[in-house]
Amino acid sequence: MYVKGVNLGNWLVLEKWMSPALFEGTDAEDEYNFPLQLPHEVYEARIRIHRSEYITERDFASIRRIGLDAVRIPVPYFIFGDREPFIGCIEELDKAFGWAEKYGLKILIDLHTAPLGQNGFDNGGISGVCRWSQTPGEVDFVLDLLEKLAKRYGQREGLFGITPINEPVTEPMWNTMDVQKRYPPADPELAKGSAPNTMEFLRDFYARAYDRIHPNIAEGKYVVFHDGFQLKAWKEFLTQPQYVGNVVLDTHQYLMMAEMQGCEQTIEGYTNYIREHFAKEIEEVQAYVPVICGEWCLFNSLAVGMDTKGGQSVLNGMDFTENAGMSAKEKKEIYERLGKEQLAAWRKGSGYFYWSYKLLLDTVNEPHWKGWDCWDLGKSVDEGWFSEA
Numbered sequence: 001m002y003v004k005g006v007n008l009g010n011w012l013v014l015e016k017w018m019s020p021a022l023f024e025g026t027d028a029e030d031e032y033n034f035p036l037q038l039p040h041e042v043y044e045a046r047i048r049i050h051r052s053e054y055i056t057e058r059d060f061a062s063i064r065r066i067g068l069d070a071v072r073i074p075v076p077y078f079i080f081g082d083r084e085p086f087i088g089c090i091e092e093l094d095k096a097f098g099w100a101e102k103y104g105l106k107i108l109i110d111l112h113t114a115p116l117g118q119n120g121f122d123n124g125g126i127s128g129v130c131r132w133s134q135t136p137g138e139v140d141f142v143l144d145l146l147e148k149l150a151k152r153y154g155q156r157e158g159l160f161g162i163t164p165i166n167e168p169v170t171e172p173m174w175n176t177m178d179v180q181k182r183y184p185p186a187d188p189e190l191a192k193g194s195a196p197n198t199m200e201f202l203r204d205f206y207a208r209a210y211d212r213i214h215p216n217i218a219e220g221k222y223v224v225f226h227d228g229f230q231l232k233a234w235k236e237f238l239t240q241p242q243y244v245g246n247v248v249l250d251t252h253q254y255l256m257m258a259e260m261q262g263c264e265q266t267i268e269g270y271t272n273y274i275r276e277h278f279a280k281e282i283e284e285v286q287a288y289v290p291v292i293c294g295e296w297c298l299f300n301s302l303a304v305g306m307d308t309k310g311g312q313s314v315l316n317g318m319d320f321t322e323n324a325g326m327s328a329k330e331k332k333e334i335y336e337r338l339g340k341e342q343l344a345a346w347r348k349g350s351g352y353f354y355w356s357y358k359l360l361l362d363t364v365n366e367p368h369w370k371g372w373d374c375w376d377l378g379k380s381v382d383e384g385w386f387s388e389a
Helices: 040-054 057-066 090-103 136-153 171-177 199-216 255-260 267-286 328-346 377-382
Strands: 003-007 070-075 106-111 159-163 222-226 247-252 291-295 351-354
Touching: 003 106, 003 291, 057 090, 057 377, 070 090, 070 351, 090 106, 090 136, 106 136, 136 159, 136 199, 199 222, 222 291, 247 267, 255 267, 267 291, 267 328, 291 328, 328 351
Parallel strands: 003 070, 003 351, 070 106, 106 159, 159 222, 222 247, 247 291, 291 351
Antiparallel strands: none
16 A cells, blocks of 8 residues: 545635635634634635635546545534534535545545644644543544544545544644644633643544444545654554554654754755654554655745744744745755655655645735745646656
8 A cells, every 4th residue: 555645625624824815804713713703604605615616626637637646635523514603514525525536536534623622733623722632522522423424435435544533632742832822722711721632542532433433434444543743652552453454554744843853954954854754763663554644745944945933824923024035946956855855755654645735825925925835735746846646
């Protein structure tokens, strides 16, 4: 097995920085607070238009033409429309399976958000709040949801697998990211008691999730566990007999995270980090469980032209207006070299999914987004920054 894919980020799970215009008229920084600041009919109209236009059949054809064979689709915990005031999106996922099967693509369903938050990130749906794992009723809600998804899609030709929860933060990354400072909660009361997930909780949750998903999916489909930002902590758990051959480990490796760990912001610095950390660690873990890099991209501070403090954007208060940026030639050289190095690292494992397929940012006329366009795989391919066929 070797999968080459891309994430359909910001389609069914919103991320403000990827489509700021969608949030106009509100000061919401995340999907949880977005509908609380709009009349319901306005919120519903915006969401339905966004979903119908952001990803269409044509995109699946384009993804196949690029040379990829899979998509990872982030979905929210309210996908079935049973958590007001949010609008469900199961019909869109149904359509995605039809499109994927037409064009020969596989789908990794990724439960990207959980009630009360599993990481406190903006992409977790509720900034600064991480209380899901402390709330047994909401953990049970997620387990029921996973079983419903497995029963609905488990026999579909287009299914690659199901991820029970995306990026459940554990203590090391909680501290490194300084989550509640980087993603201040809109409601401090709601955020009270927020804390990282424990590894004990994650192992128990993954075991329970596996028992809900695996019996309902066809042979050759996978349960895909995120590593909780601790790639090498899972050997004893994942080598249990029931998991061998049925489970894939998902790790997310970004150069901006490498920068947070002290990686030098030069081509040589990034290259050494990719080889000494990304490649070596994936190769080590791949020896006992298939490993995919479920999120990565070309983004790095060197190409932006200034230190982004670990990928912090204008939405985190960073000022990029004076950023001169790199020339087109310099940027292309940086992306090409680092892209090849990262792809070589993922080949030590079982594949990858780029983050993300598209952005709705104007990186030309809005200077504070200069250098952020490589998050858009379509543009990266068109500019010759990325090639994988």
